[in-house]
Amino acid sequence: MSFTNELADYNNKKSLANRFRDRRFRFFENQLKKIAPKKGAVLTILDVGGTESFWVNRGYHKNPDIHITLLNLTKAETQHDNMESVVGNACDLSEYSDNTFDLVFSNSVIEHLYSYENQELMAKEVQRVGENYYIQTPNKYFFIEPHYLLPYFQFLPRKTKLFVLSKTRLSRGNKLSMEKAKDKVAEIQLLSLKDMNHLFPRAKIFKEKFLGMNKSLTAYLINEK
Structure with a gap:
């Protein structure tokens, strides 16, 4: 158990998995700085499949200029005014109109949808409700299956x-x-670089490297200020 904890436990800040996530998040924050909020001074983020603790661990609960909506299959209690939990389905965001959010964010969720058809639905909805998006997933062809x-x-x-x-x-x-x-x-249905390019044809792909191989893939579209 100690080896697994050191390698893959995201609650363990010293784990290899958490260090990878932190490194990816630094890239995300560089992209976030390029976005101008469209609704006054508050930048709106829809996190598909996210948790409050993920953002708290990175200090976002202290930022009143960002409002984060956490969308999951079940509702959870939130402790901070700039975060709210809602019930929803990543494959059907019909409760939201086009371009509702400044940014749609999702970390390691799209590979958990049981079928490629569902992944296509999520990708379509992400691109519809968000003016910008940042969707990360493990690379199908990395030598270690992360789950x-x-x-x-x-x-x-x-x-x-x-x-x-x-x-x-x-x-x-x-x-x-x-x-x-x-x-x-x-x-769990992992996606390849080809798959991500097909699902998000307008996106750039950030390739997270480990030992010269693509460990994870992030499709992102950022309309700069």
Whole structure:
């Protein structure tokens, strides 16, 4: 467990995963500075699948010039005036009109939608409701599958994946029930650079590197001031 904690626990600030996330966030903040809010002095962000703690850990709860809407399948309590939690579906944001938000942000969510068709729906909605967007996802062709922490797990046959997850503790030291294993295998659909270019044709792609390989991909469109 200690090795897993050091490698992949985002709540552990010393973990490798958290250091990667912090490095990506510095790139994001450089892009955010280029955006001029359209609604008075407040810049509006829709975070699809995000948490309040993610932004608090980076000091955004102290910034009254930014309002963050956290959209998830369930509502959560928020502790800060510039953040609110709402219930919604990433694939259907019909409650919002075109260009409602200055920016749509999403970190490691689009790969959890069970199908490429759902990923297309999310991408379409993101580009509709946001004047700008920043959508990050792990790279399908990186050698470590980040959800399971196993090399090239994403390319194994479905039966082999189910065996590993339900009969062994090779993935993060856990053994799942067959039902949970089936759901997890169906849920996670990693995307490639080609996929991201197709989903977000107007976007630039930020490629996060590790050992010379693309570890994650971020599609972003920033209309500068």
